[in-house]
Amino acid sequence: MTTRPEAEQRSLVLPVERRAEGDTTTVSGYAATFGDVADIGGYFKEVLARGAFTKTLQKADVRAFFDHDRGRVLGRTTAGTLRLQEDAKGLAVEIDLPDTSDGRDIRTLIERGDISGMSFGFVVLRQEWDESGEIPLRTILEVELREVSIVSEPAYDGTSIALRSLDSARKEKRRQNFTAAAYRLRMKTNLDLRIRSKA
Numbered sequence: 001m002t003t004r005p006e007a008e009q010r011s012l013v014l015p016v017e018r019r020a021e022g023d024t025t026t027v028s029g030y031a032a033t034f035g036d037v038a039d040i041g042g043y044f045k046e047v048l049a050r051g052a053f054t055k056t057l058q059k060a061d062v063r064a065f066f067d068h069d070r071g072r073v074l075g076r077t078t079a080g081t082l083r084l085q086e087d088a089k090g091l092a093v094e095i096d097l098p099d100t101s102d103g104r105d106i107r108t109l110i111e112r113g114d115i116s117g118m119s120f121g122f123v124v125l126r127q128e129w130d131e132s133g134e135i136p137l138r139t140i141l142e143v144e145l146r147e148v149s150i151v152s153e154p155a156y157d158g159t160s161i162a163l164r165s166l167d168s169a170r171k172e173k174r175r176q177n178f179t180a181a182a183y184r185l186r187m188k189t190n191l192d193l194r195i196r197s198k199a
Contacts, residue, residue, distance in 0.1 A: 009068060010038070010046075011119035011151055018110045025097045025107050031120040031148045033090035037137070044136040053086040056145040064095045065149045068121060072102050074150065084148070093118055093148050106150055114152070121146040 016029040034050045064075040064082045075082030075095040083094040097103040109115045126142040 007121055007123050007146055009119055009121045011117050016110055016115055016118060016150065018107065023099075025103070026094055027097060027106070027110060027150065028092070028094045029118045030089060031091045031093050031118040034088075040138075042135075044138055046138045046140065048090070049139055049141050050088070051086070052140055052143050053084075053091050053145060054142075056143060057084055057086060060145050062145055063147050064093070065147055066102050066106060067151055068119065068147070068149045070147075074098060074103065074106070082148070084145075091120065091145075091148075095150070109152070115150060117151045117153075119149045119151045121149070 010032065012030060012032060016027055018025060018027050020026075032048055032053075034048050034052070037045050037047050040046050060077065062077045062082060062084060063070075063073055066072040066074055074097060077084060081096045081098070085092045097106055106115065122143040122145050124140055124142075125144055126140075128139045128141065130137040130139070
């Protein structure tokens with residue numbers, strides 16, 4: 001029985017911009033950037049590969065939250081109040097803020113400079129681990145995007161989940177090495193038997 005991968009969260013501290021057009025206030029920024037190496041709790045480094053969001057953006061119904069709180073919805077892709085685009089830099093986000101207490105609070109907090117981060121919740125679908133350096137490097141190749149958030153305090157959550165992923169990758173590598181070693185031993189034994197039979 002295969003278990004479904006668990007969700008993780010990553011945050012990015014970059015300017016969140018606000019603009020007003022008529023009665024609508026739109027905030028924009030990046031929830032993720034490609035090629036930037038992040039230190040995940042000192043356990044490993046992580047980088048997002050370009051194209052990691054391509055497939056998920058074609059079909060996902062994504063919501064925007066405040067601080068990953070599912071009860072504080074700010075926008076949704078199917079409603080057109082959240083727009084997501086993968087560009088050369090990363091995952092670009094635009095949210096038309098609602099006229100709610102959260103929407104008004106976020107407008108004020110961005111104007112004051114109190115909020116300067118976005119985040120995204122995701123499940124890793126494809127990844128590579130490189131352990132040739134001192135610290136393992138995880139390259140995320142494809143994700144299932146669950147949500148994006150405007151966050152008051154950017155943080156890295158899901159480290160333990162990713163560490164389990166590293167442990168799984170190490171076990172798979174050991175299994176492959178064992179299989180390859182067994183294959184080489186069989187080949188050597190067959191060759192030895194052929195040489196003896198000719199002698």
